[in-house]
Amino acid sequence: MPPVIRQITAPHAVLLEEARAGVPQTSEMLRGEVFHVLEERDGWFRVENGFDGHVGWLPPDTPQAEPVITTHRVRALRADLHPAPTHKAPPVGTLSVGSLLRLDGRAENGWVGVGDGLWVFAKWLEPIDAPPARDHIATALRFLETPYVWGGRSAFGIDCSGLVLTAMAAAGVVSHHSSGMQRKDDRLGAWISDDGRDVAFQYGDIVFFPGHVGLMLDDRHLLHATVFTMSVVVEPLADVVARAEIINGVRRP
Numbered sequence: 001m002p003p004v005i006r007q008i009t010a011p012h013a014v015l016l017e018e019a020r021a022g023v024p025q026t027s028e029m030l031r032g033e034v035f036h037v038l039e040e041r042d043g044w045f046r047v048e049n050g051f052d053g054h055v056g057w058l059p060p061d062t063p064q065a066e067p068v069i070t071t072h073r074v075r076a077l078r079a080d081l082h083p084a085p086t087h088k089a090p091p092v093g094t095l096s097v098g099s100l101l102r103l104d105g106r107a108e109n110g111w112v113g114v115g116d117g118l119w120v121f122a123k124w125l126e127p128i129d130a131p132p133a134r135d136h137i138a139t140a141l142r143f144l145e146t147p148y149v150w151g152g153r154s155a156f157g158i159d160c161s162g163l164v165l166t167a168m169a170a171a172g173v174v175s176h177h178s179s180g181m182q183r184k185d186d187r188l189g190a191w192i193s194d195d196g197r198d199v200a201f202q203y204g205d206i207v208f209f210p211g212h213v214g215l216m217l218d219d220r221h222l223l224h225a226t227v228f229t230m231s232v233v234v235e236p237l238a239d240v241v242a243r244a245e246i247i248n249g250v251r252r253p
Contacts, residue, residue, distance in 0.1 A: 004037035006047075010063040011081075011095050012154050015056025019044035025151030027054040027162075027177045032070045032100025052165065054177050070100035076124035077142050077155045085111035085119045092118065096154035097142070098166065100128065132172030136253060137204050140167040140215050140223055140232075148230045153177060160213050163225045163232060164188075164206060167215065168253070179213040182206070189253035196247030201237065208249035214240065 008029045015027045019041045029035065029049050035058070039046035043060035058064075079099070080091035085108040095101075101120070106113030112122045133139050140163055149157025153166055161179040168175055168188060175185045182188055188206055193199045196207065205216040214224030222237045241247060 005034060005067055006037060006064045007032065007034050007067040008063070009065050011093050011099070012156060013058060013062045013064075015047070015049070015054065015058060015151070017056065019046070019057045021059070025149070026056045027052075027151050028153055029058075030099045030154060031095055032102075034067050052169075052174055052177055068102050070102050071128055072101045072103055072125040073128050073130070074099040074101070074120075074124060075126040075130075079120055079124040081114070081118045081120060082111070083118060085109050085113075087121075089119075094156075095120075096156060098154070098169075101125065133170040135204075136167040136171040137215055137217065137223070139170040140164075143225070143232045144223075144234070146225070146232045148225050148227055148232070151177075158225050158232065160225045163223075164213050164215065171253075173253070179208060179211060182213060183208045183249050183251075189251040191249065192252050193250040194248065196241075196250055199250055201250075202252065204253055206251040206253065207237070207247060208251075209240070209244035209247055212240075212244060 008031055011031050013029045014025045016023050017026045034050040035047040037045050037047055045058045047058050048055045074095050074097050077097050079095045081093040082089045083092055101114045104113040104115050110122050111119045114120050147157045150159050152158040153162035161177055161182055165175055165177050173187050175182050175188055201216045201219045203218055207214050214222040217223050220237055221234050222240050223234050225232045
């Protein structure tokens, strides 16, 4: 029997660790992402996200459809969906950066149609085959002050490994939504230290702690999504180390 392949049509969708409400979110999917159905249980679907291979349970009634080929990606941090091609039409939904869309051929006054009668401002989009970003830190900085959400990887909420995953994916390197798996992933760069001692930290370094990860802005400051502030912030690395107690790895993309 061929695998069942579906596509998210909601602005975003949660993936949970078990097939029941009230359990922790482990990741999320964005509009236009394709997934494989691995198992069905009372309306819940255990799925594998085609974007990063993450496996989790998709709640019942999550908007989805047969896959269509997407043509464009949201490049703005957030992009509103409007019912008419004008800024005066109140938005009816919002997409996160990285969401995938298929344009329907309508174009008017700088707006483009995306199906269901909805419109997006064209300058918020880029072709799906646009070159990768050259600077993963510049991408991560766009998420400053975004709320911390466990298992999040969108402009609506993001966690520490979600921030690294998103920043590196924009630069063309898709990893895992797990700091532990990222720590082991050679695609994210050369392993330069087991403990951070005697490291001359550089812009862009990925620093790992037990259960946590962040990105260096310079030799002293870490950009990360943290429960300490429940947001994406920049802090002195020394302050983060004092709370985490140890660094357990450094990669240099």
